[in-house]
Amino acid sequence: MRYSVRKPIATTGLVVLLGGVMTMLDSTIVNVALTTLARDFHATPATAQQAVTGYLLALSMTVPMTGWAVGRFGARNVWLTSLLLFAAGSALSAAAWSVASLVAFRAAQGLGGGLLMPVGQAMLAQAAGKERMGRAMALITVPGMLVPVLGPPLGGVIVESLGWRWLFLVNVPVCAVALLAALLLLPADGGGGGAAQQPLDVLGLALLSPGLAALVYGLSEVGNGASPLHPALWAGLALVAAFAVRALWAPGALVDLRLFGDRTFAAAVGAMVCYSAAMLGFTVLVPLYSQLARGGTPLEAGLLLAPLGIGAAVTLPVAGRLTDSRGARGVAAGGVALVAAGIAAFAAFPGPGPILVVGLGHGLVSTSVLAAAYATLEHAAIPAATTLSTISLRLASSFGVAVLAVLLQLAGAAGAARPYTYAFGCAVALAAVSLVPIALLGSRAWKRSSSAPA
Missing domain, CATH: 1.20.1250.20 (MFS general substrate transporter like domains)
Structure with missing residues (x-):
């Protein structure tokens, strides 16, 4: 095609x-x-x-x-x-x-x-x-x-x-x-x-599809207060691990994990995983904070997040052109800095202003990193790469929501005066970790070590 x-x-x-x-x-x-x-x-x-x-x-x-x-x-x-x-x-x-x-x-x-x-x-x-x-x-x-x-x-x-x-x-x-x-x-x-x-890799499908479903379900249950030893979570991990081991040597695997041999793609997916865990967790925390801590309605919680879209709409056109002309690394790093600053500011001074800053950064990060994921791949590899990146992001989003929810519950149970502050701090840390793979984007030495299949 x-x-x-x-x-x-x-x-x-x-x-x-x-x-x-x-x-x-x-x-x-x-x-x-x-x-x-x-x-x-x-x-x-x-x-x-x-x-x-x-x-x-x-x-x-x-x-x-x-x-x-x-x-x-x-x-x-x-x-x-x-x-x-x-x-x-x-x-x-x-x-x-x-x-x-x-x-x-x-x-x-x-x-x-x-x-x-x-x-x-x-x-x-x-x-x-x-x-x-x-x-x-x-x-x-x-x-x-x-x-x-x-x-x-x-x-x-x-x-x-x-x-x-x-x-x-x-x-x-x-x-x-x-x-x-x-x-x-x-x-x-x-x-x-x-x-x-x-x-069709029937055995691979039998391992990966229920494994992903079990992982997503287990993470959601942990986020809702279940034990980290929830059987669905560990069953999902076992199935996905079994698929990964098999996919590395079996010809015609359902998802080609060898695409991670393309170092630019691997770095971009790694950055998206860390960043998505932080960002999706943050967008879940904000409505919870609005409704539980401030007594707002669902409509008010949704409106509180509206500046996120406004900010992203401002930077998206610029982000796309800058990424195409100058590369993804600088654009993404600047965006992460804005997102981290906005989340930290919201934890200290909740309101639409910090959310707007997060939106400005989000428009820069998501566009540039997503574009970088496909920048070095052959045309025919794009559908498989999309499958792999989508799976990674779905698991990262569930993981981010679960981690921040658990941290919020632990802080509340420990009697912390401002439990949401700890969860927002974790979101800042996750976003900051994404700077490590972002720094590798465009690196000639990193790119030369690629070993993805043609």
């Missing part, structure tokens, strides 16, 4: 955003409706929570198939199929008659949604080419961060005005527009040549 680098990246970016926004939104929009769902279905809130958990686990289980599916069937075909499955799952979720049926339909929704963002990111990277990678990644950075954050306040408005079924029905017309746009704007493709003949 090959997209012309002369094809406008804005066209592909529009298609990706139309299809991906609802997927990202649905990861959090249902959270505010759990009490309503429990009441309507005569269930407990914990049982209703399965509707959220089932969706997130299905998202995680689908991602490992991205590279193989794109190579076998072509990005456009996988994109259209995923959109149809997501739309069907949304419509069925709106018609659910019990918690069990809602969980099943949300899982179908997640199976479709799990492929949309990694496939969309791969299409955008291939359409851009190396010389425009920074501007291409700028198109999807802010929605990827802000849409899940804005889900709870938007969900509250929909539930109060239209009812919980519209949380899912609203996806259907958006998916219809996204399908039409994809049919009209995306070039036809028929798979990736040799990859099209490669059979």
Whole structure:
């Protein structure tokens, strides 16, 4: 599969955003409706929570198939199929008659949604080419961060005005527009040549998909107060470790870990992992702080994060052009410094000003590091690299949220006067650690030691 680098990246970016926004939104929009769902279905809130958990686990289980599916069937075909499955799952979720049926339909929704963002990111990277990678990644950075954050306040408005079924029905017309746009704007493709003949790594899928789901579930349970010895967490670690050992020697592995032999890609993913753990943890802490420590509403918590998007929107256009012209290292390092300063300032003086500073930094970091991840890879390696980076970021986000939540609980149990300060301090430290792999981006000595497969 090959997209012309002369094809406008804005066209592909529009298609990706139309299809991906609802997927990202649905990861959090249902959270505010759990009490309503429990009441309507005569269930407990914990049982209703399965509707959220089932969706997130299905998202995680689908991602490992991205590279193989794109190579076998072509990005456009996988994109259209995923959109149809997501739309069907949304419509069925709106018609659910019990918690069990809602969980099943949300899982179908997640199976479709799990492929949309990694496939969309791969299409955008291939359409851009190396010389425009920074501007291409700028198109999807802010929605990827802000849409899940804005889900709870938007969900509250929909539930109060239209009812919980519209949380899912609203996806259907958006998916219809996204399908039409994809049919009209995306070039036809028929798979990736040799990859099209490669059979699915069934054993690898049996290890990695449930392993990822168990890891995400275990981390979420630890973040909710469960013991770090939670069996799901350790079962997930064992399965993922078994997959990694096998993937290093088995030909045709589901996810090609040898891509980490490209040192620029490895450094970029390492930076994204540390940074995402800090940033996603911070965006979860801020609403908690607003509602639990200050007595705010979900809408107020969402509005408190609004300056994040404003700040990122200011720096994104600059970040894309600077990354393309001068490289990612300086842009990313400057962004991390702003993010760390903003988080530290928010811990001391909570308010929209520090959040704006975090947003300014975020626009610089996410665009430059994401572009650097693809800068040295061959065109055909992009789908596999997208799969690998998406898995890494999903685990990093869950890890960051869990670590900060546990630290918050420990500080509260110890009777700390300001428990949130310790958690915000941990977020600053995680962001600062990302400076180590960022320093390697563009290093000639580091790049010369690459050993990724062609």
